[in-house]
Amino acid sequence: MLKRIIWMGLLVVWVACPAFAVDGNKLLAEVDRNLSPESYESYRKLINIEPDGRKKEFTLFTVKKGVDKVASVFIAPASEKGRSTLRLGDNMWLNIPNIGKPLRITSLQSVVGGVFNNADILQLDYNAEYNVEKVDEKEREYLLYLKAKTKSVAYDKLKIWADKDKKLPTKIECLTEANMLIKTLYFKDVKDFGGGIVRPAVIETDSPLYKGYKSVMIFAKVKKKSFKDEVFTLTFMSSLESLR
């Protein structure tokens, strides 16, 4: 009888265990989808805040399609208006109206200065660039340890703290291969944008490399929308504003 109970117990544990184990990559894909639909448009305001409180603001209109296509155009301030950026996978370009032709840029540069770099501004799905190595399950959140799929990704490693119920990030640490902290992103102010999109409306970032400086990204009018592939081309960069 005892033997039968032990066998039954082992069988229950064997069946139940996979249900409890967290599939890291699946969880990351869920986090990505909760952050934004696969194809969407949005407006963002970037604010760079200096230690003395001085601010500089930039407003961008952004469109994204699939896992590897994203484009943005600056609509303010006047000095930046018309500048556009395009990302196709690992390829990034900046189009400055005066220069008139798209220049290749790198993910670690920043078209706005401050703590946000081009990889942050032209963010693809995390799932597209990273594999989940490990997931720590805590009482109210998951901690995902991510490793870049290729060397061309801006940060070698990410640590993502994600809310267990909402499956949305609350904090992300961006690290080098040697685990040196480059910057921390804080996701705040979860908001219903309509159309089933509920996500943080504010991302704050600071960096030990920019002590005392802070940058903030505020989202508005995040909307599901589909675009033709031709929108995500160098030739279209100067016409991005026509999509608004």
Place this chain on the structure above:
Amino acid sequence: MKRCRVVFMLLLFWIIPAAAVAAESYSFDTDEIEKKSYHVGGYVEFKPVLFGLDRKAAFYKLRFFNDPRGQNLLEANGRIQLEGSFEKNIFRIYAKTNTDLKSSYSGESERSTFYEFYGSVKPLSNLKFDVGKKTMKWGKGYAWNPVAFVDRPKDPDDPEQAMEGYILATADYIKSFEGPLKTFSFTPVIFPVYDHVNDTFGSNYKLNLAGRFYFLLYDTDIDLMFMTGGSRPDRYGFDFSRNITTNLEVHGEYAYMRNSRKNVPGPGGISRQIENEAHSFLLGIRYLTSFDLTTIVEFYHNNAGFSVDEMSNYYSLIGHGYDLYQATGNMTSLAQAELLADSGYARANAMQNYLYVRFSQKEPLGILYFTPSLTGMMNTDDASWSLTPELLYTGITNWEFRLRGSLIAGARNSDFGEKQNDYRIELRVGYYF
């Protein structure tokens, strides 16, 4: 009790600001992103420049032979650019004007023109037609673009300046694919040259045709371009650009011109025209270090440019003309030299081989929006050079402050050694609205 109330009030005043800070919130007024059918904006610039003159240089003698100057020359420049657009359905009109103002030893001058003024129709998301005055800006090079067949020459000393376009009709057709070829686009250009229409471009009364085919193939930008029609010798070219790693980009351009023509001084100062095949190419890299130092290195070869001997003969013509004018007042040789200057000898980088190196450090010492840079350009045929340190600050919204100096050096009869100036210092203050 009263004391308690005072303590409570003090606590309240102490806590409220702290609470306000803790709950710092950011607003995004959606009115500011409301799209309007029109846009009006502009740019105003003030740029005083101090030139340190080289009074032994050929180009000083050519310019000031009858009006000698001291060691320095001060010049004040102003620029006003206005731009506006109006959009309705698939139609758009865009205009950009430019007014240059100059106050110098020779008086005041003003030149206003439309840099761009064109209408667009976009019947499909992958098809667009433009007609009017427009800049095309072909090529991948930063300082030079040998394949920019339908553009005015770029100023290598200030490659990011807005440029004046040409009157043309063009279209963009774009097609995207899955697979190694991700994008294809075709840009045909109809380029007329008639009286008052692009008449400084080349031979008159010709309808030229140009085109560019673009491919994003295996993560590499590739363009093939051509121009034919008779206003200038037929030309063909290609360019490419590719990121080797996230922080290293390589680019290049090649242009071939049939029957390229140039004027060279012959015996007695009379110019003659030489016709040759011309090959022109540029190879460059852009590299970003982990500490945000961007390096651009480009090598430019143009065998349609002047050789060391041709340039030396030209400087001799100026020298001879200057001496003749000083001795007799005869301006014949200098007038001949001025004609040749207009035909190409006075243009920037008129010779055959140049090296361009630019280092720019983003936000050193944590100073936000501050970018110091150092640019060097060398004529590798005669080892003459210029060196330009620059400080750029863009920390105040819509304002731009740039201070730069240039040292220009080289032996006698060399490219940079015979420039009008030994050095120049300029301040540029720009405001966007």
